[in-house]
Amino acid sequence: MTSGGLPVPGRTARPPEHRVESTNLADILERVLDKGIVIAGDIRVNLLDIELLTIKIRLLVASVDKAREMGIDWWEHDPSLSSGQRDLNEENRRLRQRIGDLEAARTPELENGAAPEPEPSRARTARARGERE
């Protein structure tokens, strides 16, 4: 169990600055953009902008993959969110694609009672088909 934020009032000292800074950005955004008291000030903040932003952030917070499927990838250009993760993301995407391809290629063969090769290449699959014909 870990904790962040401010200490319990009256029991411990004020939080050192770094505790606040180290609080997870997603946790903060979830609260300051989506929660808290809403009153109309004198400066008209375009509520549509805030809503869009909240949706964007929420997509990011809820599911990076889902957002990417929808073609939303703005955070990938933001170093604060993508540093060191882009390669991993790309690797994950390629692996998922690979698994999907393998499953798509094999499921019918299994159902037909055939035994597919563990690592079929295009050439091998073509040859296997040729042999059945």
Next chain:
Amino acid sequence: MSLVWLYAVRLGGADRPPAGPGVDGERPRFVAEGPLVAVVGTVREEEFDEAALARAMEDLGRIERLARAHHAVIVETAAEEPTAPLRLATLYRDDEAVARTLRERADEFGRVLERVRDRQEWGVKVYVDAKPEAAAEEPASSGKPGTAYLLRRRADRDRGAQARERARAVADRIDETLARVAAAAHRMKPQDARLSGRAQEMVLNATYLVDAAAEEDFRAALAAVEAEGATVELTGPWPPFSFATLGES
């Protein structure tokens, strides 16, 4: 020219302004009206007018800086008195406009502040292993490695579905357990693993308003949950962002 950024409204404590720095690097100050005290900051109009804010909404780096500064000032404020945080980017022309809002909405603010008095918000995230446990044994070898591979894949997939179902059940049970000890509870969407920075999958992302007097019970409930094997992350106490809303009784 300048504008007035509103951080929070609290009861009393008008003699101890937060050190800041605020969203524009400024030192926060107070606007008092009766028992209510608004925590505000003087910010540059060219950086916070409608056009500048619209631009800021497209710049996640700037949003992060604003969000962190807004949050930090509220944390400092909320450590001492009942405090109702304002959503990001609530701006007025001058102090008189802030005072007028405090007067006009005094009853609403009063109700919100009473609801959060002596209570704190705690965030709880629960993680489980994203990967289902390894297969108990290899499927009987038929001498067909491809078939064996596929059977294994299917078994993995089934175990994956079962693991997700179990994770949902665990999350619901933990949420119910903690909500019983809390004054109010609110569930948020789980965050993506890449943001949480953990290999495990987040199955519960919830936040609880807990009486200061019940904090021990809340922690005990959490420890019991942990003892059952869930990975639990506690954040807070937060200023009561998730429970300070107008228009509720």
